[in-house]
Amino acid sequence: MADFIFWIIWALIVASAALVAFGNNLIHSVFALMGTFLGVAGIYIFLNADFLAVTQIVVYVGGILVLLVFGIMLTNKISSAQISQSSVQKWLGLIVVLGVLTIILTAVLPHDWVGSITPMAFNETVAGIGKLLFTEYLILFEIASVLLLGALIGAATLARKEL
Amino acid sequence: MDQLNSYLILSAILFSLGLYTVVTRRNAVAILMGVELILNAANINFVAFSKFVTHSLDGHLISVFIIMLAAAEAAVALAIVLNLYNDRRHINVDEANALKQ
Amino acid sequence: MIQSLANWILSFDILAGLGNPIAWGLSLFIVSALIFVFVAVNAIVLVYIERKVSAFMQVRLGPMRVGKFGSLQTVADALKLLQKEDIIPRSADKILFLIGPWVILVASVVTFAAIPFSDTLLAADMSIGLFYVVSISSIVVLGIVMAGWASNNKWSLYGAMRSAAQIISYEIPVGITLIAVVAVVGSLNLQTIVQAQGGTGNLFYWIPLPLPNWFIFHSPFLFLAAFIYLIGATAEINRTPFDIPESESELVAGFMTEFSGLRWALFFLSEYANATLVAFLVAIIFLGGWQSPFSNYAGAQIGFSILTLLAVMWTLFVKAKTQRLSFYPLGLSLMITIAAWLFPGFAIWLASPGLFWMLIKVGSVIFLLMWFRWTFPRLRVDQLMYVSWKVILPISLFNLMGVAVWMWLTGEIHF
Numbered sequence: 076m077a078d079f080i081f082w083i084i085w086a087l088i089v090a091s092a093a094l095v096a097f098g099n100n101l102i103h104s105v106f107a108l109m110g111t112f113l114g115v116a117g118i119y120i121f122l123n124a125d126f127l128a129v130t131q132i133v134v135y136v137g138g139i140l141v142l143l144v145f146g147i148m149l150t151n152k153i154s155s156a157q158i159s160q161s162s163v164q165k166w167l168g169l170i171v172v173l174g175v176l177t178i179i180l181t182a183v184l185p186h187d188w189v190g191s192i193t194p195m196a197f198n199e200t201v202a203g204i205g206k207l208l209f210t211e212y213l214i215l216f217e218i219a220s221v222l223l224l225g226a227l228i229g230a231a232t233l234a235r236k237e238l
Numbered sequence: 239m240d241q242l243n244s245y246l247i248l249s250a251i252l253f254s255l256g257l258y259t260v261v262t263r264r265n266a267v268a269i270l271m272g273v274e275l276i277l278n279a280a281n282i283n284f285v286a287f288s289k290f291v292t293h294s295l296d297g298h299l300i301s302v303f304i305i306m307l308a309a310a311e312a313a314v315a316l317a318i319v320l321n322l323y324n325d326r327r328h329i330n331v332d333e334a335n336a337l338k339q
Numbered sequence: 340m341i342q343s344l345a346n347w348i349l350s351f352d353i354l355a356g357l358g359n360p361i362a363w364g365l366s367l368f369i370v371s372a373l374i375f376v377f378v379a380v381n382a383i384v385l386v387y388i389e390r391k392v393s394a395f396m397q398v399r400l401g402p403m404r405v406g407k408f409g410s411l412q413t414v415a416d417a418l419k420l421l422q423k424e425d426i427i428p429r430s431a432d433k434i435l436f437l438i439g440p441w442v443i444l445v446a447s448v449v450t451f452a453a454i455p456f457s458d459t460l461l462a463a464d465m466s467i468g469l470f471y472v473v474s475i476s477s478i479v480v481l482g483i484v485m486a487g488w489a490s491n492n493k494w495s496l497y498g499a500m501r502s503a504a505q506i507i508s509y510e511i512p513v514g515i516t517l518i519a520v521v522a523v524v525g526s527l528n529l530q531t532i533v534q535a536q537g538g539t540g541n542l543f544y545w546i547p548l549p550l551p552n553w554f555i556f557h558s559p560f561l562f563l564a565a566f567i568y569l570i571g572a573t574a575e576i577n578r579t580p581f582d583i584p585e586s587e588s589e590l591v592a593g594f595m596t597e598f599s600g601l602r603w604a605l606f607f608l609s610e611y612a613n614a615t616l617v618a619f620l621v622a623i624i625f626l627g628g629w630q631s632p633f634s635n636y637a638g639a640q641i642g643f644s645i646l647t648l649l650a651v652m653w654t655l656f657v658k659a660k661t662q663r664l665s666f667y668p669l670g671l672s673l674m675i676t677i678a679a680w681l682f683p684g685f686a687i688w689l690a691s692p693g694l695f696w697m698l699i700k701v702g703s704v705i706f707l708l709m710w711f712r713w714t715f716p717r718l719r720v721d722q723l724m725y726v727s728w729k730v731i732l733p734i735s736l737f738n739l740m741g742v743a744v745w746m747w748l749t750g751e752i753h754f
Contacts, residue, residue, distance in 0.1 A: 085244070093255060095259060096259045111278065124298055124301075127302065130305055132477070133477055139312045143312070146267045146320070148500070162263055163262055168261040180250055188291050222307075229314055234320055
């Protein structure tokens with residue numbers, strides 16, 4: 076049962092990501108991206124990363140995706156429910172990307188990862204993540220907050236009418 | 239489901255699709271979508287390795303920071319895209335080449 | 340103690356004969372079906388109550404024809420909606436138009452999985468319950484944008500954009516007020532949050548007024564946080580006075596304009612599911628969830644005696660002045676008080692935690708939301724953004740710091 080759900084989510088991610096990459100309708104691509112994000116959240120749950128799964132949904136689906144939708148609607152002349160998009164150098168891109176995929180898979184799959192025999196299941200990750208965030212990763216955490224503030228101010232400044 | 243490889247293959251495919259989007263799309267917002275796909279692929283790898291190989295929460299921490307960076311990146315990038323649109327009335331990146339010699 | 344509904348269903352002997360994966364899948368299916376049935380029945384009941392409450396506020400009768408006191412009116416309406424033709428506009432984006440309402444419905448139903456209805460009755464006991472509820476309910480925005488865009492109608496699009504901007508703006512202050520509560524409890528688990536509110540204590544730690552240990556009485560900051568949360572949540576579920584995304588007088592029906600029949604009913608279902616969810620969250624986080632307000636049976640007796648006294652005074656001074664004497668509240672509280680003094684068993688039941696108290700609290704909050712609707716006029720778009728970013732957000736940030744200082748003063752945490 077769990078296996079079955081896993082492979083359904085797996086297929087959902089690949090299918091919706093393919094729609095993002097190959098689709099002709101920009102709006103459909105954005106909403107397909109929602110499927111990818113939700114699917115990745117599901118994958119996190121299979122990896123016992125409950126906190127990350129929820130963070131993924133709240134940041135990607137609730138934040139970034141809505142931002143992208145706004146971006147699309149503000150940068151197009153809306154005349155119908157379709158916003159078409161085009162690609163350039165499709166075949167060249169496909170060849171390069173397939174090459175990259177082959178290289179990654181041939182490099183990664185044969186390797187025998189140490190410890191991969193016994194997967195570890197975390198029962199609860201929130202407390203551990205919180206503890207690490209304020210001890211080992213404290214400097215990173217502070218830098219990240221400064222970066223977010225910088226991004227906030229920068230985005231607000233850039234988006235103003237008179238620059 | 240209990241094999242590292244199924245996650246690695248998924249992540250590789252997701253990365254490739256994201257890369258394809260970034261390489262071939264003309265629309266700037268679509269390229270941004272490709273970048274998000276790539277970041278998601280990286281995240282899956284981090285979390286999968288933290289479960290199967292390192293058995294620690296460090297991978298989760300890195301993923302949290304990546305998600306946060308993605309949010310900041312999307313906000314700034316969309317501000318830039320809006321400026322591009324105000325300047326050019328389109329956001330096709332292959333035509334935004336005024337800085338070229 | 341039963342940890343979750345699924346485990347409880349699995350404990351039946353009938354399921355033991357089936358294979359383990361099948362029984363597991365079946366139990367999950369039953370739990371999901373139960374939650375969906377709860378949401379559907381809840382919406383039908385709430386629509387009726389809302390019409391009756393608005394009639395009461397406007398001194399009229401409301402629905403009276405179908406069934407006794409019009410109690411079957413919403414059932415009849417639902418049947419009518421199911422029979423109506425499902426119209427898809429010719430120039431609409433068909434795929435998105437078809438799945439948009441379902442995205443909204445699923446997102447608002449799935450959140451109930453983490454809600455603890457009583458100390459044993461909950462679908463999933465998650466360590467990240469509160470965060471889960473907040474994050475899943477943020478998917479609703481995308482469904483609304485989907486539906487609004489797919490309609491290919493300017494009113495729909497305006498409504499969707501307004502709704503998205505509004506929900507995203509109010510998510511931030513709401514999140515920060517919730518963080519204040521999480522800081523007090525030290526856990527995101529909704530069940531733990533409720534358990535932390537058991538017993539009786541002083542009002543605001545120092546004022547010697549024996550009140551239940553609910554977080555609304557924990558400190559002045561959390562008292563304020565409860566109201567900020569209620570305001571922000573009202574905005575997030577697009578209810579009046581924050582209903583500009585679907586304001587009838589400006590935008591026809593906002594993002595719902597082009598929808599009819601079943602799909603339109605889905606919007607209503609999810610709208611009432613969201614309102615109930617907010618009521619549940621207010622009850623769980625600030626009003627002690629399934630905890631009883633009384634710590635023992637003597638407390639229940641004395642508490643209801645005080646309530647009866649208040650009802651007597653209210654009847655004497657308020658009702659007598661307005662010339663509209665009604666003895667229902669007085670009679671009800673008097674009956675409960677007499678019963679509590681005569682039968683100790685009843686008083687003990689009143690003092691014990693359970694589903695009853697949860698539903699009472701949720702009902703009160705929902706009534707408050709309906710009261711808002713007929714009390715406050717609708718805000719303008721710029722006023723809405725002003726309230727969110729320049730008033731509520733600074734207050735909630737200040738609140739978060741205040742709660743930390745308060746916990747340090749009362750010795751709950753040490754630095």
